[in-house]
Amino acid sequence: MSDAVLDRLAVRFAELLPAGAVITDPVRLRTYECDGLTLHRAMPGIVVLPETAEQVAAVVRLCGEYDVPFVARGSGTGLSGGALPRTDGVLIVTSRMRRILEIDMPNRRAVVEPGVTNLAITEAVREQGYYYAPDPSSQQVCSIGGNVAENAGGAHCLKYGFTVNHILGLEIVTPDGEIVELSALDPGYDLLGAFVGSEGTLGIATKITVRLSRAPEAVTTLLAAFGSIEGGGAAVSAIIAAGIVPAAIEMMDALAVEAAEAAVGCAYPEGAGAVLIVELDGPRAEVEHQFTAVERICRETGAFEIRVAASTEERAAIWKGRKSAFAAVGRISPAYIVQDGVVPRTALPEVLAGIDRLQEEYGIRVANVFHAGDGNLHPLVLFDDAAPGEGERAATVSGRILDLCIEHGGSITGEHGVGVDKSRYMPKMFTEEDLDTMQLVRCAFDPRSLSNPGKVFPTPRLCGEVPGVRKGVHPLVESGRAEQF
Amino acid sequence: MDPELIKDCVHCGFCLPTCPTYVLWGEEMDSPRGRIHLMAQHVEGTPVTPEMAGHFDACLGCMACVTACPSGVRYDRLIEQTRAVVEREHVRAPGERAIRELVFTLFPYRRRLRALRLPMRLATRLRPFLERVHPSLGAMAELVPPPARPVRLPPRVHAVGRRRATVGMLVGCVQSQFFPQVNAATARVLALEGCDVVIPPRQGCCGALSLHSGRDARRFATRTIETFERAGVEAVVVNVAGCGSSMKEYAEVLKDEPGGWAERAAALRVRDLAEYLVELGPVAPRHPLPVIVAYHDACHLAHAQGVRSQPRELLRAIPGLELREIAESAVCCGSAGTYNLFQPGPARDLGDRKARHVLATRADVLVSANPGCSMQIAAAMRRSGEGGMRVAHTAEVLDASLRGLGARALGGR
Ligand SMILES: Cc1cc2nc3c(=O)[nH]c(=O)nc-3n(C[C@H](O)[C@H](O)[C@H](O)COP(=O)(O)OP(=O)(O)OC[C@H]3O[C@@H](n4cnc5c(N)ncnc54)[C@H](O)[C@@H]3O)c2cc1C
Ligand code: SF4
């Protein structure tokens, strides 16, 4: 895209948007060059800060008119480069769209703008005894729009489900600038389901209706320290096998504990090879019953210390270490890569042993944090970016961890998304046909490939060919395995 | 701008939601993460552009980001270094320069401030005119509290009952001129808790204003250290959040100064009043004080010194007193030292926001441990037209309880 086009576009934007909502100064633009994954950077062509859905739609329509790609951004905490801007495009930032529009207590839902933070929703209804259930560790800052785009998860998603289970309706701006409502109650195709997790490739969410959940009657949080990861892993398997679904089961290894200690002084038991956090919630009687079982299991599987939070403060203290773990690693290492992979719970010990071998082979340290209940690993690959070659080695280790996950029947992402960072792994998980099918969905929403192009898919193959320009029939369609709509 | 300190930032964004300018404007360049990115750009060779300087100037230095950051980024050091660079490299418009000079030559000097009080009263009436000349002058006029009866403090106040400690007391430039009764209350509370209180009569400014604006504060620091060394005290108790936080930074400010200044600074045990009282433990009986209190976290106390629980603990221990929390308590009220003078627009918006949250508590008294915050929030509540709320310092509430004066003693401002 030539600069002249962007210049003209910026002028048109300025006519549509409030003063100060169009950014073209290079120094300012650069502050938007990356999200939480700083490895990938690109200075956006233009940044706009719209305040209403109509403004978003107008911006998107103008992008279409000038054939300029656009990328949505919420709070920029994504860890897969999903909000990586385009130098030849427009970054549409929702951080000024942060009004809570409606709280509908009788129907247990709230309607919010996309820039509202995850935690702000809970704070708005906490006094009434409700909360918004999905709780990514970044909940104080990540936007609900970003959560929808990434189908974000969190510690408590084991029991309560991911973002997709808590979204009742969406207003979106389609890639051709139309404002459309999607509802979980719509008959026909589950378009809402398709949009959640689409990483900004199917349009921009401008209004989100979320489910509000009733705060549980009782919550018990327990911290168990084990000599080794294996002990912790065995406890997790035994708890699940006993038919208990805790609200959360989180595990951290020794290195992750060390980082959290350095950052927030969480005072977890000393000498622990692994720390397990188990949270139980629900009706009081049930929680008490399950708690006895969990405590017994932890002892039987070798926990050498068990702590139980007696108050809200103590509960917060236990969680503090876990919630700060990612960023805390900054205290023990100059740089790191947060990996996100999934393995079947049963394969955990083997995968962890594999990660150990990789550490030795490459001389790179890996701290492990996981949502142990659903096998979602977050290995933190530590390196010194000033040491020559270490960054590359860390990247290799990080990549090989994903290979391990795939080998063991897992997935390349549990909750952080594919973005730009993992698109090249998609062919390892999916066949050409699988990817083509996904592309068909994409093309149905965004035939010109203007909405966050270059993300999720390794190569944008199909969209240039559909519709109209498209020659011949897609093999999937031809073979009757897929339909184009 | 130390590249090593910049590198500590992992770009996670956890600092965004409590950053007052991000709360106001929702843009990356006016968030801590964005400002650190701007610093990185400068380190990589981008000169200080007017846009860049604008985003640094807009930072309140409230340090909410330091509290929020899990990676331990020393934004406090970074912004101080950055402000010094901006002062050096960035040429300000003449009007702006004049206002800055005015503030820096007036505020750190008690005598000059005293001389200013009368003209400031006059200025209140001239506000519309001043507003037109320069918004900063308008802001200055709006903030001035009603005249205070001057309070003369003796150089030494003796402990009541058995002496448990001998402490020094900093009276503060703005505090002693506009809120002298707070200093009197502080001295009484300390004495009732068994402290001999030494109040050096010739103490100067602690240097907070300069330090927080990127100016040289070394002279203020060494003078203050000498003053309290001569006083022969075990600790220096400070009842102004901004002064306490800068005094706790003396060792850092003087680290390259020959003459062992850094060690001497470190030897000075500087404590906030609430922090000190909790460390000391209570002995004086508390009399009932049936009031509802909303406690305001001053940034220079909560974020810069990490003093959050102590004032609350002291207040809760007063029989009959009900303590209420203010929504968004971690977000700055917009006062931030000289900020409301240099950046009157955003300071006003933040003040209005804070006033709304304070009024929503429906408390009887707003308690704040910083004169800047007290003036700022009181002015915003007056503006709101929803009726004000009494404003008091933690020391005044304690004083009223310790002396059994009852709720009515928490008068006026
Ligand atoms: C320390 C840390 C901890 C984290 N922990 C978790 C965790 O526990 N669980 C988890 O799931 N994630 C976690 N994350 C990742 C991240 O916070 C989530 O992916 C979050 O959902 C991103 O939200 P955001 O507002 O920052 O989105 P951004 O990073 O700004 O954008 C993310 C993606 O969403 C798209 N997007 C943004 N807004 C919209 C919109 N309105 N409509 C359409 N598309 C949009 C963007 O184009 C991009 O592709 C963590 C991140 C950090 C830094
Ligand atoms: S000091 Fe305050 S205003 Fe400045 S960046 Fe930090 S949080 Fe924002």
Ligand code: SF4
């Ligand atoms: S919280 Fe700390 S590490 Fe994260 S972006 Fe802010 S300053 Fe950087």
